[in-house]
Amino acid sequence: MRLGIIMNGVTGRMGTNQHLLRSILAIREQGGVPIGDGEVIWPEPVLVGRSGHKLRALAEAHGLEHWTTDLEACLSSPEYQIYFDAQVTSERAPTLRAAIAAGKHVYCEKPIAEDLPSALELARLARDAPVKNGVVQDKLFLPGMLKLRRLRDGGFFGRIIAVRGEFGYWVFEGDGQPSQRPSWNYKKQEGGGIILDMFCHWRYVLDQVLAPVRAVSALGVTHITQRFDERGRPYQCTAEDAAFGTFELEGGIVAQVNSSWAVRVHQDDLLTLQVDGTEGSAVAGLRDCWVQPRATTPRPIWNPDVPREFDYRAGWQEVPNNEVFDNAFKVQWELFLKHVACNAPFPWTLLEGAKGVQLAALGLRSWRERRWLDVPDLG
Numbered sequence: 033m034r035l036g037i038i039m040n041g042v043t044g045r046m047g048t049n050q051h052l053l054r055s056i057l058a059i060r061e062q063g064g065v066p067i068g069d070g071e072v073i074w075p076e077p078v079l080v081g082r083s084g085h086k087l088r089a090l091a092e093a094h095g096l097e098h099w100t101t102d103l104e105a106c107l108s109s110p111e112y113q114i115y116f117d118a119q120v121t122s123e124r125a126p127t128l129r130a131a132i133a134a135g136k137h138v139y140c141e142k143p144i145a146e147d148l149p150s151a152l153e154l155a156r157l158a159r160d161a162p163v164k165n166g167v168v169q170d171k172l173f174l175p176g177m178l179k180l181r182r183l184r185d186g187g188f189f190g191r192i193i194a195v196r197g198e199f200g201y202w203v204f205e206g207d208g209q210p211s212q213r214p215s216w217n218y219k220k221q222e223g224g225g226i227i228l229d230m231f232c233h234w235r236y237v238l239d240q241v242l243a244p245v246r247a248v249s250a251l252g253v254t255h256i257t258q259r260f261d262e263r264g265r266p267y268q269c270t271a272e273d274a275a276f277g278t279f280e281l282e283g284g285i286v287a288q289v290n291s292s293w294a295v296r297v298h299q300d301d302l303l304t305l306q307v308d309g310t311e312g313s314a315v316a317g318l319r320d321c322w323v324q325p326r327a328t329t330p331r332p333i334w335n336p337d338v339p340r341e342f343d344y345r346a347g348w349q350e351v352p353n354n355e356v357f358d359n360a361f362k363v364q365w366e367l368f369l370k371h372v373a374c375n376a377p378f379p380w381t382l383l384e385g386a387k388g389v390q391l392a393a394l395g396l397r398s399w400r401e402r403r404w405l406d407v408p409d410l411g
């Protein structure tokens with residue numbers, strides 16, 4: 033079953049690496065997505081963007097035939113059933129609106145829009161069209177997060193009491209060593225800022241791996257005020273590059289998550305989540321997860337005058353894989369393609385994407401107004 037996919041923003045960091053190479057091309061290399069009775073879904077992408085020479089180079093490098101700078105023509109062509117968007121955040125909402133109006137099923141990167149009214153409008157338009165719709169929630173499909181979910185569902189934690197998240201790494205300023213992230217990330221006027229970027233992730237991770245988010249308090253900071261863009265020109269950073277968030281989850285769970293592009297890593301991974309429960313604790317990274325049950329918890333006594341009695345890290349046990357994990361983006365792509373082709377369930381809709389935008393908007397407001405805010409149900 034051939035499914036034509038308009039892939040917009042595919043020359044970008046996420047578009048090329050995660051969505052084209054590690055998802056759509058990987059699916060083609062494995063012979064498509066099997067759907068039973070020897071049938072497969074065969075994704076047929078057309079690469080779309082603003083720069084013809086970049087698109088041609090990308091298509092040629094990977095043996096693809098179809099690319100164009102004419103998005104409108106693609107949207108009006110019956111060859112393509114799906115519109116996918118990995119453009120810069122600021123371009124997403126208007127383009128998704130056009131794709132929905134053209135009757136395409138839509139799948140896109142997060143955040144689905146820059147503000148909550150636009151995000152909700154998109155969710156409503158897709159529902160009413162109706163078209164199948166989805167948002168990338170890749171962290172849910174990371175081995176580390178899948179292991180945490182396995183522990184929660186198996187009752188490992190007892191009553192979960194608190195969560196600590198650490199996310200970040202040093203993003204070079206761009207003078208001397210090139211920056212690892214695009215310059216628009218550090219400009220508010222271009223849709224940048226770590227709160228809009230990362231709170232979308234924290235919303236679905238907390239909601240779906242642990243418990244629904246009910247309230248938020250956040251503080252943002254711009255630690256690095258000048259960076260250098262892709263052409264080496266200095267620019268003023270107008271968006272926050274670090275955010276310190278505290279979240280109340282259903283059941284009285286307290287979650288604290290630090291997000292920073294100005295931190296040097298001294299932990300096991302670029303993202304770690306520690307979950308403490310009455311019966312045991314777990315620390316998950318992107319792939320690995322370690323646990324310490326109540327029965328093997330050491331009993332430290334505070335005394336800085338003597339050498340450390342325990343090797344605290346040695347008292348944790350690694351959670352086994354017990355399965356083969358595929359690329360998180362690819363796993364979700366396969367589920368979306370099956371949703372479109374066979375009506376298989378796909379709960380990660382634009383409405384779920386709007387919840388991420390909602391948490392980001394509330395986080396920004398909490399910071400501005402210096403107060404806690406409840407997270408209303410979007411229904």
Ligand SMILES: NC(=O)c1ccc[n+]([C@@H]2O[C@H](COP(=O)([O-])OP(=O)(O)OC[C@H]3O[C@@H](n4cnc5c(N)ncnc54)[C@H](O)[C@@H]3O)[C@@H](O)[C@H]2O)c1
Pocket residue numbers: 040041042043044045046047081082118119120121123141142143168170214229
């Ligand atoms: N799921 C994740 O973990 C994750 C990680 C990083 C980024 N993202 C999201 O993916 C999207 C793309 O991020 P990226 O890091 O790949 O960005 P990028 O700058 O590398 O790529 C942006 C793409 O958008 C295109 N574009 C269209 N209109 C543009 C305009 N007016 N100005 C600049 N570029 C324009 C560019 O040509 C390019 O193809 C963002 O919305 C971001 O929030 C998601």
